[in-house]
Amino acid sequence: MRGGGFYDANSSGQRSAMDVFLPWLVDAVAEIPLPEDGSPIVLLDLGSSEGGNAIHAVRAIIEALRKRTKADVWTFFDDLPSNDFNQLFANLFPGSARALGGSGVYPAAIGGSLYERVAPTSSLHLATTFNALGWMSTLPAMRLPQFVSPMAPSPSASEKGVSVSEEEHAPFARQAREDMNRFYRARAAELRTGGKLLVQVFGRNEEYSTANGIVDGLNDVLLDMVRAGRIGAEAYEDFVFPVFYRSVEELLSPIAQGDASPEFRVDKAEARECEVPFNEEFARTGDRRAWAESYVGFIRAFSEPVVASRLPETEDRPELVAEVYGRMVDRFAADPDRYEFHYISLGALLTRL
Ligand SMILES: C[S@@+](CC[C@H](N)C(=O)[O-])C[C@H]1O[C@@H](n2cnc3c(N)ncnc32)[C@H](O)[C@@H]1O
Structure with a gap:
């Protein structure tokens, strides 16, 4: 992610x-077994x-917890070591106040x-x-010379010749499944019996994928930059955006058919399309440029470090990165239908058995 509050x-x-x-979290809190020995x-x-x-x-x-107990709460926030943890602590203690106010937290x-x-055995009551x-934890050794993502381009946005074959997609789907397996196994070890796990992530349903618009825009802009001589064709052909957009079935497959099945019960799971503030604003105002700028700001916040690392290591890399997002704004503003955005949010609430 881009840090510094971006x-x-x-x-x-x-x-x-x-x-x-x-x-669902409030429901989960109502059900977790609480410690009776004064431990947090x-x-x-x-x-x-x-x-x-x-x-x-x-x-x-x-x-929700405070409706049940005054017990002390230890609340951990995990991310990769490269994360901007300074900003996390600035958010936890704004102006030396406590964002998670009250005592005992x-x-x-x-x-x-x-x-x-990332946590000791049987230590957690609730993980989210x-x-x-x-x-993805790692990328399979598979080039995608005709698209920037292992997910299929959206029919409305892809350029001619842009595609991902079944054969190209398959190793990414296997890696995504293996990642889910490893995630559930780690949480199974860390959660206490009766503990709850709430998993939410962007994904896809039968109609839309959260990938559409995002990866189509990135793909089209990188192709534009190849055509304009700003980057070489190889930089485009080697580019893989390391994100997999699952279905609910893929989110749960290690529980339904695999390694994690004895450890968890699925309480509920669903894919829901959610309202996105920049789409709502666009529907209200019709202002394409403002929509494109907010939409691209959203994409830039999570993709910039990856995009920067995949572009050639030349002196003008910072300008190239800025150009990617500048061009994306222009493309989105010129043709909103082609890059329409649907946020498909997947959720699953599980109990550690
Ligand atoms: C899009 S942000 C989501 C942040 C926040 N949870 C939210 O919903 O707004 C994704 C976060 O996942 C982190 N992330 C990606 N891979 C990870 C991994 N293997 N382990 C821990 N965190 C990871 C990224 O560093 C990033 O901070």
Whole structure:
């Protein structure tokens, strides 16, 4: 993610996608077995980024908990070690106040991959993750010379010749499944019996994928830049955006048919399309440029470090990165139908057996 507060300022879409499943968290809190020996309740959010949205979710959990108990709460926020944890702590203690106010709530950060163990055995009462699981742990050795993503281009937005074959898609789908497996196994070890796991992530339903618009825009702009001689064809052909957009079935496949089946019960799972503030504003005002700028700000907040790392290591790389997003704004503003955006939010609430 781009740090320094940029992600927080451009992630109202992710906030909407998590909000549709926050009521499930309140249900989860009502059911978790509480400690009876004075030990703390332990919460963990995985993939918390700069924390604006993660703190919002944890606040809802603590409000629900306080209706049941005054017990101390230890609340951990995990992300990759490269995350902007300074901004996370700035959000936790704004102007030296406490964002998770009240007494008895103790926030702390963990650096580590959510595909591995990050907490002690049987230590957690409740674990959550929002908008993070699509990021693949590693990329299969498969080039995608005719698209920038392992997900299919959307029929309305793809350029001629742009495609991903079944054969190209398959190793990414296998990696995404393996990632889910590793995620559930790690959480199974960390959660206490009766503990709850709320998994939310962007994905796809029968009609739309959250990928549409985002990867189509990136693809079209990189092709434009090849044609304009700004980057070489190889940079485009080697580019793979490392995000997989799952269906609900793919989210749950390790539970339904695999390694994690004895450890979890699925309480509920659903794909919901959620309202996105920049789409709502566009519907209200019809202002294409403002829509394109907000939409691209949202894409830039989570994609910029990846885009920068995939462009050639030349002196003008920062200008090339800025050009990618500038061109995207122009393309989106010129043809909103071609890049329309649907945020499909997947949610699953599970119990550790
Ligand atoms: C789009 S942000 C989501 C932030 C926040 N949860 C929200 O919903 O707004 C995705 C976050 O997942 C983190 N992430 C990606 N892969 C991860 C991994 N393997 N382990 C932990 N965090 C990861 C990224 O660093 C990033 O901060």
